[in-house]
Amino acid sequence: MRTLMVRSALETRVRPYGLTRGRTAPKHRLRPESLLQTGAPCDQSAPEERAAIELCNRPRSVAEISATLQLPLQVTKVIVSDLVDRGALDLTVPPEAAQNSPQVMEAVLAGLRTKWKL
Amino acid sequence: MGGQEARTVAGPASLKIVVAGGFGAGKTTLIGAVSEIKPLRTEEVLTTASTGVDHLHGVEAKTTTTVSMDFGRITFDEPLPMVLFLFGTPGQERFESLWDDLTLGALGAVVLADTRRLSDSFTAVDYFESRGLPFLIAVNEFDGAHRYSTTAVRAALDLDPHVPVMPCDARQGQSAAQVLIRLIEHLQSTDHTARTVRSDQPTPASSATAGVQP
Ligand SMILES: Nc1nc2c(ncn2[C@@H]2O[C@H](COP(=O)(O)OP(=O)(O)OP(=O)(O)O)[C@@H](O)[C@H]2O)c(=O)[nH]1
Numbered sequence A: 001m002r003t004l005m006v007r008s009a010l011e012t013r014v015r016p017y018g019l020t021r022g023r024t025a026p027k028h029r030l031r032p033e034s035l036l037q038t039g040a041p042c043d044q045s046a047p048e049e050r051a052a053i054e055l056c057n058r059p060r061s062v063a064e065i066s067a068t069l070q071l072p073l074q075v076t077k078v079i080v081s082d083l084v085d086r087g088a089l090d091l092t093v094p095p096e097a098a099q100n101s102p103q104v105m106e107a108v109l110a111g112l113r114t115k116w117k118l
Numbered sequence B: 001m002g003g004q005e006a007r008t009v010a011g012p013a014s015l016k017i018v019v020a021g022g023f024g025a026g027k028t029t030l031i032g033a034v035s036e037i038k039p040l041r042t043e044e045v046l047t048t049a050s051t052g053v054d055h056l057h058g059v060e061a062k063t064t065t066t067v068s069m070d071f072g073r074i075t076f077d078e079p080l081p082m083v084l085f086l087f088g089t090p091g092q093e094r095f096e097s098l099w100d101d102l103t104l105g106a107l108g109a110v111v112l113a114d115t116r117r118l119s120d121s122f123t124a125v126d127y128f129e130s131r132g133l134p135f136l137i138a139v140n141e142f143d144g145a146h147r148y149s150t151t152a153v154r155a156a157l158d159l160d161p162h163v164p165v166m167p168c169d170a171r172q173g174q175s176a177a178q179v180l181i182r183l184i185e186h187l188q189s190t191d192h193t194a195r196t197v198r199s200d201q202p203t204p205a206s207s208a209t210a211g212v213q214p
């Protein structure tokens, strides 16, 4: 009984890192707000990976994947980075107009004002 | 696999604003008031060198702390496809690496102040000043709390004259949105040379390309 309890306590701690197969650093530099989208079909994937792939059927952030999968950000980054390598998730690039800071500020202002009638 | 380029697809611009402030200042409330989703919670496991390091044995005692942070999002289709994230900084303590991760590439920050505990805002104010990230003070007007003038708040927090101070009700979407609007207006008026001080940080333009940092 006691050993079982100890084991499960250990597992909850260790398991997330097991998911990343011991890796702690993602290959792609991902930020909490980086947006990912489902890419090519991928047959071999762990349940967490499938959940991430499914979630990204519309662009989702690393933070949102982390929150939904209930995995720490760092672990999520490693998983996501791996899925990007396998083509199962694609990184998104913002529209050309959004590369320009003053234009982005104007767009956010206009968006907020319209949405909140301000 | 090595050296292979990541595939990219066109997506919305990803932007973020950091919401900081003392314990119970109303960060989660404000995020929830403007977010299109109920604030989500993500966790980060931090390794910190613990106090009382065992120098004799040459090992550094490390402890891990789990900190959680809330965030919300607002999606815009017009005038540009954009997603604006609002990240709440966790806890009182200033976990450098985490704050850096949240702050890097952010448009700016909102520091929520509770007038009953104004000094709780010092940590956030100091941090954003040191990073050169533009911010404003939103004074959350709790029921029954004494209303201070913005001048009094400015003096108490020892703010630079250009830092905006405004009252808000973190529970009201419109009020929270007004805070974000004021912040963006402040960013537009901020001298761009002042922003390049952030040496290791992306330029304002590249903050919009957060999805694809090589
Ligand atoms: N009356 C009033 N209550 C508020 C307001 N903003 C927040 N509250 C309440 O104050 C409490 C704390 O608000 P939170 O939004 O959880 O504060 P927080 O900054 O996220 O707190 P921590 O994450 O614990 O640091 C909650 O019970 C809110 O309902 C406000 O503008 N007016």
Ligand SMILES: [Mg+2]
Binding pocket: B027, B028, B029, B070, B088
């Ligand atoms: Mg909170």
